[in-house]
Amino acid sequence: MSGIFGIFKFIVSSMGVIATSLMLSVANAKDGTDYKSTNYWDITVPPEDISVNGHLIDWLFNYTTYMNLFFFILVCAGLFGFAFIYHHKKNKKPLYTYGNKPVHIWTVTIIGVAVFIGIDATISAISNNDLRNVFLNWPKEEEKPLKVQVMAQQWVWKFRYAGKDEVFNTQDDVVTVNDLRVPINRKLLFQVTSKDVIHSFFLPNARRKVDAMPGRISRIWMELNKAGKWPIACAEMCGTHHYMMGAKLTTYTPEDFESWLGQAQRVAMEVNDPEDLNLYWGWKWEVR
Amino acid sequence: MAFFEQHAHPVPKTFLGKYIFSFDHKVIAKQFLWSGLFFLGVGGIMALLIRWTLAYPGQSFPILGSILFPHTNGIVPPDTYAMLFTQHGTIMIFYAITPLLIGAFGNLCIPLMIGCRDMAFPLLNMLSYWFFFISGALLLSALFTPLGAAAGGWTSYPTLALTFGSPGVGQTLWYMAIFTIGISSILGAVNYITTIITLRAPGMGYFDMPLTIWGIWMTAILNAIFVPVLGAGCLLVIFDRVFGTSFFLAGAAATSGSGDPILYQHVFWIFGHPEVYILILPAWGIVSDLLSFFSRKPAFAAKATALSMVSISVLSILVYGHHMFTTQMSPLLTQSFMTLTMTISIPSAIFFGNWLGTIWKGSIRFDTPMLYSLGVVFVFGLGGLTGLYLGTTTTDFYLHDTYFVVGHFHYTMAASVLLGGFAGIYYWMPKMFGTMMSEFWGKIHFWLTMLGINGVFMGMLFIGYGGMHRRIYNPFYYEELRRLIPMNEFVTISALLLGGSQFIFLFNFLWSVWNGKKAVANPWKVGTLEWTIPSPAPSYNFKDIPVVKCGPHELGNPNLKDGKDFQYQTEELVTS
Numbered sequence: 001m002s003g004i005f006g007i008f009k010f011i012v013s014s015m016g017v018i019a020t021s022l023m024l025s026v027a028n029a030k031d032g033t034d035y036k037s038t039n040y041w042d043i044t045v046p047p048e049d050i051s052v053n054g055h056l057i058d059w060l061f062n063y064t065t066y067m068n069l070f071f072f073i074l075v076c077a078g079l080f081g082f083a084f085i086y087h088h089k090k091n092k093k094p095l096y097t098y099g100n101k102p103v104h105i106w107t108v109t110i111i112g113v114a115v116f117i118g119i120d121a122t123i124s125a126i127s128n129n130d131l132r133n134v135f136l137n138w139p140k141e142e143e144k145p146l147k148v149q150v151m152a153q154q155w156v157w158k159f160r161y162a163g164k165d166e167v168f169n170t171q172d173d174v175v176t177v178n179d180l181r182v183p184i185n186r187k188l189l190f191q192v193t194s195k196d197v198i199h200s201f202f203l204p205n206a207r208r209k210v211d212a213m214p215g216r217i218s219r220i221w222m223e224l225n226k227a228g229k230w231p232i233a234c235a236e237m238c239g240t241h242h243y244m245m246g247a248k249l250t251t252y253t254p255e256d257f258e259s260w261l262g263q264a265q266r267v268a269m270e271v272n273d274p275e276d277l278n279l280y281w282g283w284k285w286e287v288r
Numbered sequence: 289m290a291f292f293e294q295h296a297h298p299v300p301k302t303f304l305g306k307y308i309f310s311f312d313h314k315v316i317a318k319q320f321l322w323s324g325l326f327f328l329g330v331g332g333i334m335a336l337l338i339r340w341t342l343a344y345p346g347q348s349f350p351i352l353g354s355i356l357f358p359h360t361n362g363i364v365p366p367d368t369y370a371m372l373f374t375q376h377g378t379i380m381i382f383y384a385i386t387p388l389l390i391g392a393f394g395n396l397c398i399p400l401m402i403g404c405r406d407m408a409f410p411l412l413n414m415l416s417y418w419f420f421f422i423s424g425a426l427l428l429s430a431l432f433t434p435l436g437a438a439a440g441g442w443t444s445y446p447t448l449a450l451t452f453g454s455p456g457v458g459q460t461l462w463y464m465a466i467f468t469i470g471i472s473s474i475l476g477a478v479n480y481i482t483t484i485i486t487l488r489a490p491g492m493g494y495f496d497m498p499l500t501i502w503g504i505w506m507t508a509i510l511n512a513i514f515v516p517v518l519g520a521g522c523l524l525v526i527f528d529r530v531f532g533t534s535f536f537l538a539g540a541a542a543t544s545g546s547g548d549p550i551l552y553q554h555v556f557w558i559f560g561h562p563e564v565y566i567l568i569l570p571a572w573g574i575v576s577d578l579l580s581f582f583s584r585k586p587a588f589a590a591k592a593t594a595l596s597m598v599s600i601s602v603l604s605i606l607v608y609g610h611h612m613f614t615t616q617m618s619p620l621l622t623q624s625f626m627t628l629t630m631t632i633s634i635p636s637a638i639f640f641g642n643w644l645g646t647i648w649k650g651s652i653r654f655d656t657p658m659l660y661s662l663g664v665v666f667v668f669g670l671g672g673l674t675g676l677y678l679g680t681t682t683t684d685f686y687l688h689d690t691y692f693v694v695g696h697f698h699y700t701m702a703a704s705v706l707l708g709g710f711a712g713i714y715y716w717m718p719k720m721f722g723t724m725m726s727e728f729w730g731k732i733h734f735w736l737t738m739l740g741i742n743g744v745f746m747g748m749l750f751i752g753y754g755g756m757h758r759r760i761y762n763p764f765y766y767e768e769l770r771r772l773i774p775m776n777e778f779v780t781i782s783a784l785l786l787g788g789s790q791f792i793f794l795f796n797f798l799w800s801v802w803n804g805k806k807a808v809a810n811p812w813k814v815g816t817l818e819w820t821i822p823s824p825a826p827s828y829n830f831k832d833i834p835v836v837k838c839g840p841h842e843l844g845n846p847n848l849k850d851g852k853d854f855q856y857q858t859e860e861l862v863t864s
């Protein structure tokens with residue numbers, strides 16, 4: 001039997017290692033270490049956050065992790081501790097109790113309430129607030145958000161900018177495939193739909209995704225604050241080549257973006273064939 | 289003859305009557321057990337193929353690869369990969385865990401533990417198995433159709449699963465198979481519920497039932513209510529696929545009228561969330577009982593455990609929307625589903641409190657079934673806590689459809705349920721087959737399984753948090769995910785360890801069935817009704833219907849004399 005306890009101890013200590021490396025990595029995430037390393041525990045770092053509000057999600061994740069670790073360590077202390085202390089060789093006479101004494105009921109009730117208040121009530125309240133104040137607090141017209149229409153189809157992403165006339169689905173629209181370019185420090189407002197099956201518009205670096213569903217237009221808004229090149233993925237199973245349905249996100253400074261957009265609009269005016277019906281996959285911008 | 293006394297029907301003489309078309313609940317339990325183990329093997333091999341592809345994309349799968357995929361030099365092709373994870377999910381949920389936990393233990397335990405001679409409806413019971421069998425045949429037959437089996441994920445969301453997304457007949461067969469296994473589950477559920485309500489031995493109140501029976505009872509009730517919903521959903525998709533209706537069709541392919549694919553998700557998940565509890569409740573019941581039996585003391589607050597099972601079953605109805613946060617339901621629905629989901633932790637915390645309370649100050653014996661029960665507490669702790677991230681809407685925005693979800697639900701549905709199932713198999717082996725399994729190999733199996741299972745699913749949690757999404761054939765198509773290669777290799781190696789160590793179980797099990805040490809009537813020294821009869825249980829179970837006089841967890845009573853530390857449920861509670 002002692003061999004078994006050896007392994008119990010091994011598991012407890014490896015739990016400790018996991019816990020500490022998790023905490024260290026969360027600490028590392030703040031100063032943005034380089035991800036290319038092959039160290040196992042480096043992957044406990046999520047992709048670099050490039051958004052103004054992504055930290056809300058990271059914060060909530062970390063809070064939940066700390067609370068979870070606390071309660072899970074309690075469970076493990078009980079599990080391994082009792083298994084060790086009350087081994088039948090050490091404790092020959094078990095305590096004959098149904099666990100229905102007031103002190104027992106109170107203990108379990110307090111555990112239940114502590115878990116509920118410590119984790120559940122707190123995180124759902126915070127998440128609710130974040131939803132109401134940020135993620136579902138849609139940018140207003142006067143904030144001049146950049147509007148982009150996103151069309152998913154097996155297995156590409158198409159993006160549409162309104163063009164000079166600021167009206168969607170007209171011949172001067174800028175249309176790109178698998179190539180989304182946006183400015184930083186300006187609110188972005190996407191309307192997303194799908195031509196065929198359900199896809200999901202996933203920006204890991206902004207911690208956000210929204211499903212692209214045929215027959216429905218879903219919305220997502222975000223504000224990014226780091227210029228560079230980032231991945232866009234399709235997160236919902238959409239067929240054999242689901243794994244290849246990635247797009248590139250390029251974030252520009254506002255000036256760089258304006259110069260790119262100006263150029264793209266000129267090209268669009270020349271290249272777009274107003275007779276080509278395939279050009280008009282967009283829709284009238286939905287105001288809700 | 290009182291209503292609770294059934295006839296001891298004569299023992300069938302022919303092979304067919306004895307082993308194939310048997311009405312005997314114990315034989316049907318074994319049929320479910322063998323089928324479940326078979327499908328567990330099939331689903332397990334699929335899992336290894338999937339894992340291999342994720343860690344070593346473009347490399348041939350060792351040994352089996354060149355036989356299965358001769359055209360690609362043993363490399364899993366992308367369309368086959370999609371088929372593999374679809375079939376893996378379907379098989380493990382509906383064809384491995386359902387028959388093992390519900391079919392096998394439900395059938396075996398209910399009559400033996402509540403003290404009756406057979407189920408209330410033996411014919412329905414037999415049909416339940418044969419519908420399962422037909423369903424399994426339908427599912428496997430799809431593998432041999434021209435375009436292969438279903439490949440749209442185990443959830444088979446339209447519109448991908450409609451004809452323009454999945455033209456093969458395999459997808460239609462998938463829905464038919466699920467519809468048929470639904471019939472099997474409903475027949476079983478009706479039978480279980482009726483048996484538990486009407487055929488309890490005289491003197492046995494609901495709270496005198498072992499907690500295993502409570503778990504199976506709640507499972508049966510959820511099955512009876514929600515499997516029909518899934519069946520209806522499958523029928524509607526079959527209409528869409530075969531008769532050209534458009535319940536779920538939308539987008540460019542919807543040329544004549546448009547349905548709504550999201551409607552299917554509502555139908556699916558209103559079944560799908562309770563399904564999680566359908567699978568885990570029997571395991572919870574088994575664990576709650578075994579912790580008490582092997583700690584040699586009564587189950588801590590058994591009534592509270594039973595009532596928590598009831599409340600969690602009720603709550604499971606109200607939370608399914610947490611699977612659909614990214615479909616952008618109305619903010620009101622989103623917020624209510626999140627809040628309701630969070631309330632599930634109260635009964636869950638009560639479980640943990642009671643489980644730890646049960647082993648507290650016990651005299652714990654570490655027989656194999658006990659090790660597995662303790663293992664369930666460990667892995668279910670991780671599974672439950674990781675669910676919190678996904679029930680929270682804003683963290684779900686990031687984690688939804690990533691490997692974090694995969695790790696989470698495997699901890700709850702695969703790890704916890706599987707370990708609970710192993711606990712049950714090691715524990716009831718003597719009553720099923722009259723033999724004992726090897727304790728030594730059982731313990732080795734346990735530790736290797738624990739190591740493997742935690743390596744795999746803990747690794748998946750990290751990979752998901754690192755940003756890798758689900759159901760992708762080659763994750764490293766995304767440059768940003770290449771930093772996850774080492775962790776993916778770690779998970780695959782753990783999976784190989786996990787898969788390999790199941791051979792220990794397989795040999796131990798098969799050896800014990802035919803050559804195992806003969807078991808005594810009550811090897812674990814436990815007082816529930818199944819241990820009052822010989823091992824293996826005779827075909828009529830109880831010569832005389834027992835009369836129950838005390839609860840199922842009467843262990844460690846200091847008033848017991850003659851060195852006994854437990855009493856049978858048929859004995860008057862010793863009070864002095």
Ligand SMILES: [Cu+2]
Pocket residue numbers: 152155198199200234235236237238242245
């Ligand atoms: Cu897609």
Ligand SMILES: [Cu+2]
Pocket residue numbers: 560561564607608610611
């Ligand atoms: Cu759920």
